[in-house]
Amino acid sequence: MQQIIFFFIRNKNFLLFGLLFVISIMLTIQSHSYHKNKFISSSNFFTGKVFTFRNSITDYFGLGKENQRLVEENLRLRQKLENFSEEENIPFLDTLVLPKKYKYYTATVINNNYSRSKNHITLNKGSIDSLKVDMGVISGRGLVGIVSDVSENYATVQSILNTKSRINAKLKKSNHFGSLIWDAKSPHLVQLNDIPRIADIKVGDTVVTGGRSTIFPEGIPIGAVKDFRLDKDDNYYYVNLEVFNDLTSLQHVYLIQNNHAQEILTLEKEAEDAE
């Protein structure tokens, strides 16, 4: 017994080190699995406050750029609106009163990182503003990521610049589906794989979200094809995309809630269970 106690006293530094090291490795592994980063996350009260404070200072630096972006978006929306007003004399359904499939929210980015291999963004809104896990996040120029964690006042987003991220995407031209991944090399390039060889793909083609997931509506722009090559087994393309969005400078983002998501998921689950 005495020897055991002596052993503990002699090796107490090593034991303490071992214990804390194992705890941190466990936290690391836990954070690698999606949806489980509840415990250590920047969407908690204290860090949220600190980031909000920092953002209240740094907000001003990007105002010029942000205005430019808003003007561009307004222009695009205005042009779309113009198309509608021409068709105004045709009888149409008032879609405003119909139950809508997607609902949009806005939020401000208070922390954004893009230099690591698993990047997250923190937003200044949380469950109080009816944000939920698994909502899609876009900006005026295109795809940003998916909400991965929500606290009362803040939310963290798994950005597309995250090696864990898998998002359904397709070629706008030919509707061939693939999944969007990131190889952690550059914040301006993302990759698209599983595009079948039969697809006629060219440099400069636009890639948009696929609409097969319950998170994003179809047709949100992602990027343009920069280069592509055939995969090892020669059946699929591996495509490099230049992202439309500048993910290194984000300020205001939109969140998308799919009101039918629950229904679709339940239905799919029932079908799976029936098999």
Added chain:
Amino acid sequence: MQNNELFLNIVRFILLVFLQVLILNNINFLGYINPYVYIYFILLFPLDGNKALLIFLSFFLGLSVDIFGDSGGVHAAASVFIAYLRPLALKFSFGVSYEYNTVKIKKADPLERLTYISVLVFIHHLVLFALEIFSFGHILLLLKSTLFSGVFTIILILCSWILFSRKPS
């Protein structure tokens, strides 16, 4: 530890965490290079201080950086690792004089001091990036990040060391 020294270490701890998460995590030099200067706390911890206390404090230091950066426990793991290895690094860089408690980090030979800093910084960064990237497919990226961030960190630590060292009077 003297009272004065205790106070100094507490202030250093808090200042370094805020410096790291508010400024240094957003430098992104050339797209991905960030210095991790917060380990300055571990380097400067009193040589005669309690080793178990240092390991414990390093864990919290790393964990605070992790909480702000959404990175799980990678900083905590790397910090605990170098806190444990610090006596070895001290022996390696300052030789036997460390064992007789005669060495003062602040007055040590610049070359020995540089060895001490670089050994711990590179070990820390290697563990950090290995855990963060967590895949064998990206070994080149791992080594590249370790080297560039490491050099950046060492330069910043040396600068602050020179800046904050009191002149021998």
